[in-house]
Amino acid sequence: MSQFNNLTAMSRLRSQALACCSALAIVGGAAPAFAQDSAAAGVSEPEAIVVTGIRSSLRSAAGIKKNSLAIVDAISSEDLGKFPDTNVAESLQRIPGVSIDRSNGEGRFVTVRGFGPAFNTVLVNGRTFASDNQGREFSFDLLAAELISGAEVYKSSQARLQDGGIGATLNIKTPRPLDLGGFKAVVSAKGQYERNSDKVTPQGFGLISDTFADGKFGLLASVSYQKRDAQTRYTQNRGYIPGTTVGTGANAITNVFAPRNQDVGQDDQSRERIGFTGTAQYRPNDQLTFTVDGLYNQFNVDSRVQALGSWFEPSSYTAAAIDSNRTVTSLTTNGNADLIQTSNNRYVKTYALGGNVEWKPNSQLTVKADVSWSRAKDSAGGRNYFTVIGIPSTYSFQQATGNGFPSTTGYTADLTNAALGRSHIALRQGNSEAERVLEYKLDTEWKSDGGALDAIRLGFVNTNRSKNSQSIATDPNTLCLYCGYNEPASAALLSKLTLRAPSGTGSVPTNILGYDADAYFKFLESPAQAAARDQARGLPAGTTAALLAATNGFAATVQPNSFAVSEKVFAGYLEADLKGNLGAMPWTVNLGARYVHTEITASGRQLALTDLLAVPNDPTIYQAVFANGGVPVSTAQRSSYDYFLPNINVKVNLTDKWIVRVSASRTLTRPQIRDLAPRTNFDVTRPASLDASGGNPNLRPYTANNFDVSLEWYPTSTTTLSVAGYYKSIDNFIVQTRSAENFTIANASGLPIGGGITGPTTATFNVRRPRNSENVSVRGVELNVTHTFDYLPAPLDGLGLSANATFVDSSAAFDVTRFDQSVAVEGLGNSYNLTGFYEKDGFAARVAYNRRGRFLEYLVTPGQGGDPVFRRPYSQVDVRVSYDIKKFAQVFAEGTNVTNAKNITTGRFNNQVLDYVDTGARYAAGVRLNF
Numbered sequence: 040m041s042q043f044n045n046l047t048a049m050s051r052l053r054s055q056a057l058a059c060c061s062a063l064a065i066v067g068g069a070a071p072a073f074a075q076d077s078a079a080a081g082v083s084e085p086e087a088i089v090v091t092g093i094r095s096s097l098r099s100a101a102g103i104k105k106n107s108l109a110i111v112d113a114i115s116s117e118d119l120g121k122f123p124d125t126n127v128a129e130s131l132q133r134i135p136g137v138s139i140d141r142s143n144g145e146g147r148f149v150t151v152r153g154f155g156p157a158f159n160t161v162l163v164n165g166r167t168f169a170s171d172n173q174g175r176e177f178s179f180d181l182l183a184a185e186l187i188s189g190a191e192v193y194k195s196s197q198a199r200l201q202d203g204g205i206g207a208t209l210n211i212k213t214p215r216p217l218d219l220g221g222f223k224a225v226v227s228a229k230g231q232y233e234r235n236s237d238k239v240t241p242q243g244f245g246l247i248s249d250t251f252a253d254g255k256f257g258l259l260a261s262v263s264y265q266k267r268d269a270q271t272r273y274t275q276n277r278g279y280i281p282g283t284t285v286g287t288g289a290n291a292i293t294n295v296f297a298p299r300n301q302d303v304g305q306d307d308q309s310r311e312r313i314g315f316t317g318t319a320q321y322r323p324n325d326q327l328t329f330t331v332d333g334l335y336n337q338f339n340v341d342s343r344v345q346a347l348g349s350w351f352e353p354s355s356y357t358a359a360a361i362d363s364n365r366t367v368t369s370l371t372t373n374g375n376a377d378l379i380q381t382s383n384n385r386y387v388k389t390y391a392l393g394g395n396v397e398w399k400p401n402s403q404l405t406v407k408a409d410v411s412w413s414r415a416k417d418s419a420g421g422r423n424y425f426t427v428i429g430i431p432s433t434y435s436f437q438q439a440t441g442n443g444f445p446s447t448t449g450y451t452a453d454l455t456n457a458a459l460g461r462s463h464i465a466l467r468q469g470n471s472e473a474e475r476v477l478e479y480k481l482d483t484e485w486k487s488d489g490g491a492l493d494a495i496r497l498g499f500v501n502t503n504r505s506k507n508s509q510s511i512a513t514d515p516n517t518l519c520l521y522c523g524y525n526e527p528a529s530a531a532l533l534s535k536l537t538l539r540a541p542s543g544t545g546s547v548p549t550n551i552l553g554y555d556a557d558a559y560f561k562f563l564e565s566p567a568q569a570a571a572r573d574q575a576r577g578l579p580a581g582t583t584a585a586l587l588a589a590t591n592g593f594a595a596t597v598q599p600n601s602f603a604v605s606e607k608v609f610a611g612y613l614e615a616d617l618k619g620n621l622g623a624m625p626w627t628v629n630l631g632a633r634y635v636h637t638e639i640t641a642s643g644r645q646l647a648l649t650d651l652l653a654v655p656n657d658p659t660i661y662q663a664v665f666a667n668g669g670v671p672v673s674t675a676q677r678s679s680y681d682y683f684l685p686n687i688n689v690k691v692n693l694t695d696k697w698i699v700r701v702s703a704s705r706t707l708t709r710p711q712i713r714d715l716a717p718r719t720n721f722d723v724t725r726p727a728s729l730d731a732s733g734g735n736p737n738l739r740p741y742t743a744n745n746f747d748v749s750l751e752w753y754p755t756s757t758t759t760l761s762v763a764g765y766y767k768s769i770d771n772f773i774v775q776t777r778s779a780e781n782f783t784i785a786n787a788s789g790l791p792i793g794g795g796i797t798g799p800t801t802a803t804f805n806v807r808r809p810r811n812s813e814n815v816s817v818r819g820v821e822l823n824v825t826h827t828f829d830y831l832p833a834p835l836d837g838l839g840l841s842a843n844a845t846f847v848d849s850s851a852a853f854d855v856t857r858f859d860q861s862v863a864v865e866g867l868g869n870s871y872n873l874t875g876f877y878e879k880d881g882f883a884a885r886v887a888y889n890r891r892g893r894f895l896e897y898l899v900t901p902g903q904g905g906d907p908v909f910r911r912p913y914s915q916v917d918v919r920v921s922y923d924i925k926k927f928a929q930v931f932a933e934g935t936n937v938t939n940a941k942n943i944t945t946g947r948f949n950n951q952v953l954d955y956v957d958t959g960a961r962y963a964a965g966v967r968l969n970f
Contacts, residue, residue: 092117093839093878093885097757097825103191108616108629109688110195110700110749110763112136112823116188124887124917125933125963127187127211128179134192135763135821135843136207138870138891139179143269143308143340144936144958147180151192152765152819153847153867153894154206158708158741162201162210163391164332169415169474171387173508173713175203181336181389181415183263183314185227185244188214194765195702195747196686198612198631199482199496205708205743205769215330216248216257217320222970223248229931229965234939235539235958236270236307242963259318267310272541272957274444275302278900278908279946279953280727281858285367286356296366296906296951297353299728301436301447303547304346305539306383313337330395340385345536347454347551348377348427349434349447352659353727357433364948368438374659375429375524376454377463378533380556382423384469389415403488409480420471420511421595426556427463428533429524430454442943443544444955454551457533462526465563466518467511467595474506493627494616502608506712510598514590515646515721516669520583521563523657525575529562541957543941564592576655590669599671602643602716602734606709609636614686621691629688637709638679641736643718644671651724651802653788661724661790674717676736682707696754702747710738710773714809721804729795730905731780731804739811743769757827757839766818771811772851774898776861777905780806807899812862819847837879844871853895853907855947861898863907868894881923890914896944900953908953911943927970933963 099115112134124130128139128146140148140156148156161168161177170177193200193208200208228243246261279296286292318332351372359370393411400406432452439445452459482498512518536553562568569583614631647666654660686704693699716734723730749763782802790796797803827839846869853863869892876885890912897908916938921931942956 093876093883094757094827097827097839097841099189101753101756101759101825104759105698105751105753108627108690109193109197110702110747111191111193113189113191125184125935126180127182127184127190129917130184131179131190131192131209132870132889133841133843133872133874133887135823135872136194136819136845136870137192138866138868141942141958142180143271143306143310144961145180147178148176149179149209150866151207151209152194152767152845153817153849153864155866157711158204158206160201160204160208162208163334164212164393165201165210166391166393166409166411166413166480167201167476167478167502167504168391169389169413169476169504171385171389171415171417171472171474173470173472173506174711175709178387181312181338181387182211183244183265183312185225185246185263186213186261186314186316186334188212194763195688195700196684196704196706196745197629197688198614198633198684198686199498201500202608202610202633202635202684202706203708205706205741205745205767213316213318213332213334214246214248214259215320216250216259216318217254217322217328219248219257219259220254221250224970225968227965227967229933229963231267231961231963233267233269234960234962235272236268238268240266240268242266242965255322257318257320259316261314261316263312263314265310265312267308269308269310269961270539270959271306271308272539272959273302273304273306274541274545274547274952274955275304276300276445276953279366279906279951280353281906281947283353283727285353285359285370287354290357292359292361294365295359295361296364296946296948298351298367298370298436298445298951300348300350301445302346302348302379303447303538303540304344304379306342306344308383309339309341311337311339326399328397330397332393334389334391336387336389338385338387338389340383342383344379344381344383345538345553346379346381347447347538347548348379349436350374350377350659351436354658362950366438366948366951368950369436371433371435371449373433374431375461375463376432376434376450376452376551378428378430378460378552378554379426380554380559381425382556384419384423386418386422387415388418389413403486405484405486407480407482409478409482411476411478413476414474416471416473418471419469420509421467421469423469424465424467424556424560426465426559428460428528428552428554428559429463430456430459431461431524438950439545439952439955441544442941444541444547445952446546447548448546450548454548455535457530457552460528460530460533460552461524462521462528462563462568463524464519464522465560465593466513467560467593468513469511469595471509471511472506474504477503491617491619492615493618496614496631497612499611500608502610504606504608505603507603508713508716509601511595512598513593513595514669515598515663515665517587517590517593519654519660519662520586521572522660522662523654525656526568526571528559532558532562541941541955542939543955543957545955560593599644599646600716600718600720602641602713602718604642604712604715605640606712607638610634625692627690629690630686632683632685634681634683635707636679636681637740638677639715639736640675640677641715641717641734642673642675643716643734644673645718646671646721648721648782648784648802650785650787651790651796653790659725661726663721663724676717678736680740682740682742696752698749698751698753700747700749700751702745704745706743706745708741708743710740710809714738714773719806726794729802729804730807732807735809738773738809739771741769741771741773743767755827755829757825757829759823759825761821761823763821763823764819765821766816768814768816770814772813772815772862773809774812774862775807775809777805777807777899779803805905807905815849815851815862815864817847817849817864817867819845821845834879837877837882839876839878841874841876842872845869853898855907863895863898865895865898868892882921884920885918887917888914889917900946906947909945909947909949911945911949913940913942914938915940927968929967929969931965931967935961937962
């Protein structure tokens with residue numbers, strides 16, 4: 040049966056590829072006709088002199104791809120400080136097989152060939168770069184695009200490449216003064232308009248480079264400033280609870296998928312990015328080059344989220360309807376309309392410093408020594424918050440229709456009446472992430488002066504990575520102190536607020552109440568509100584005040600789910616290039632192996648759950664109680680592993696324009712750093728869902744056997760047509776799965792058995808942990824065409840296009856009809872890109888269309904319910920127009936997401952809409968000076 044499934048999958052891939060190939064062949068059909076006509080006329084291809092612009096960028100990228108020993112795709116800057124898009128990630132998505140994930144409308148993470156950001160090694164000038172995330176993901180939104188001169192995506196492995204990327208290895212490059220030669224200066228400035236926030240903000244960039252002492256010494260410096268006042272409008276559901284019962288008594292409906300909640304809100308963000316780079320180079324002679332470079336980046340995101348939340352506790356339903364998939368499509372419930380104030384702040388600083396010496400003692404030998412240090416820190420710990428004031432009400436929910444968002448209507452309470460507010464949850468929260476990377480590299484290359492052996496390379500690398508993740512939040516015994524909507528909130532806190540709902544089909548309230556979160560914290564910590572809690576709950580006077588004093592009130596402190604991981608990697612490689620001729624066809628073989636030794640120390644702190652207490656007048660939540668007064672106990676664990684990673688790349692030039700490549704390799708990807716943390720976090724303590732999550736320090740790396748084949752055609756310097764196929768067989772695949780784990784509780788409240796209470800003193804949590812699993816395979820086809828219509832009569836000779844498509848499939852594709860599936864490849868989906876451009880006589884225009892097909896985002900939702908999360912197909916259109924008013928001066932206008940596409944996630948079934956995110960379109964206009 041498995042063979043039949045694989046054959047079916049491959050057949051489907053072939054049919055998709057053939058369909059797309061046909062389309063590309065029609066588009067590119069003019070190229071072969073042009074080549075044949077030129078050959079027939081005995082005229083060689085004209086070589087236009089192109090020094091800047093889109094064609095120069097295409098020519099450079101094609102040259103990198105054509106001359107590489109491995110399967111590589113690249114993008115190049117159109118000119119110094121002028122990358123194709125305003126964001127590096129958004130440029131990378133134009134490469135076949137590359138997709139991106141966005142944050143507030145900006146590209147942040149990169150997926151290659153269906154493998155998410157943790158599977159891709161990202162280097163900056165060949166060096167490992169520190170990450171500001173809990174895992175290994177590289178945040179591309181930290182770097183302004185103007186700082187980058189190019190990027191290469193290595194899809195097949197070479198021994199000298201840094202290990203860790205089963206998906207790909209991406210190398211981001213910055214300009215070097217001795218490469219530029221002479222004096223260069225660039226200044227650009229623009230104003231950017233955000234449609235959702237209706238605000239205009241400035242952005243600027245400056246770069247200066249020069250060489251001295253007869254070109255022996257060079258200096259380069261650049262600065263970038265970007266400001267955005269953005270607004271994201273959204274609706275959100277934390278998940279559908281599978282197999283649950285809604286309603287009670289005669290109204291009960293069993294075994295349904297029940298929506299957990301519905302929030303509607305807006306996230307107003309001020310995003311400010313400041314970046315500096317500096318490079319100094321000294322080349323006293325042709326044999327020796329010294330390079331020192333540094334980078335500093337600061338990225339601050341100040342966020343304020345205002346929302347209305349509606350909680351759907353299954354036992355509180357008064358009416359419901361379900362569909363054929365047993366998904367609740369509509370409901371009415373008694374509950375509370377939650378007035379929510381929260382935030383999504385980021386405060387990131389990134390530093391990098393490196394030194395490199397390149398020595399060429401003779402024409403055959405090159406030795407490079409490199410040392411680099413980088414540090415990234417996000418200091419958002421304790422600087423975010425989540426607060427709720429509730430208004431008792433009955434309300435209804437209706438599932439989304441078409442591409443719209445779900446509706447919440449029928450609120451029986453006046454959501455603008457400040458006298459109705461009731462105190463509920465409040466906490467300060469956030470993670471502080473800090474990572475340091477210190478790396479030493481030695482690379483040597485010997486080039487022969489003839490014969491079958493063309494080159495030998497030998498090298499060593501030592502990478503030391505240390506990550507510290509601190510969860511800084513309100514004490515768990517305090518955050519729910521006022522849960523239950525028992526005490527009135529001061530009407531003076533509340534004021535009328537009009538929400539900006541997302542555009543689309545759906546109905547939600549927009550006239551509600553808002554408040555200042557800091558004022559709410561002070562109110563809850565006040566003696567008057569503490570006394571009101573004692574009175575409302577029949578507690579002895581002073582009880583609440585004593586609890587607040589014992590836990591430092593709602594102040595944020597370091598929490599037990601903090602962790603630290605130290606990772607040391609020692610690697611050595613040996614590779615050789617062989618070359619020869621097969622008849623009239625030159626061939627090259629790149630053969631090598633890499634040996635890797637990894638040592639890991641993972642440490643953390645652990646809380647011990649002792650009880651779950653009932654919350655008065657609130658049947659939707661339990662109060663968790665922890666041992667040792669809520670003080671966690673430290674724990675640590677060490678592990679190590681060794682791997683041998685061979686590879687071979689074969690390249691055959693069938694003609695001077697046709698190239699075929701075949702590659703085989705073994706690669707690895709280390710477990711996510713956050714997954715190694717030795718901890719268990721008790722995330723949700725609600726009767727309908729006792730949810731926990733934790734790490735697994737015993738995880739082994741993913742290992743993959745990879746096979747690639749590529750056929751490429753280069754009829755002109757700006758025309759490329761290629762097709763590539765790949766197959767990856769991955770062992771030790773790590774998946775996030777939920778399983779039942781029992782915890783002993785005192786049950787001082789006498790909670791009845793049912794839901795998560797499975798015994799008189801037993802609570803059963805649904806615990807989400809990473810675990811090594813079975814083998815999975817991924818296969819795909821990439822199609823790519825780039826072509827300029829230089830041979831058309833003027834003015835049409837300025838036209839050009841770039842199009843590509845990637846079709847992927849897996850042995851572990853998720854089957855929505857199965858409820859026991861524990862393995863699936865996240866992020867796997869087809870992608871399509873089409874860019875049309877025109878460039879002539881100083882005028883340039885580009886329209887770029889990007890589409891990413893539906894894919895599984897999470898096998899197990901990070902929220903509640905434990906079911907999968909899918910992301911619907913997403914298409915975005917970006918445009919750019921520019922005109923050179925002088926040789927050194929250009930004016931331009933840009934539009935991003937001009938069709939205002941929405942990002943939508945769903946549960947197991949397509950009508951289970953979870954997130955509906957409207958980031959809006961944004962437009963910019965500016966001027967660029969180049970000297």
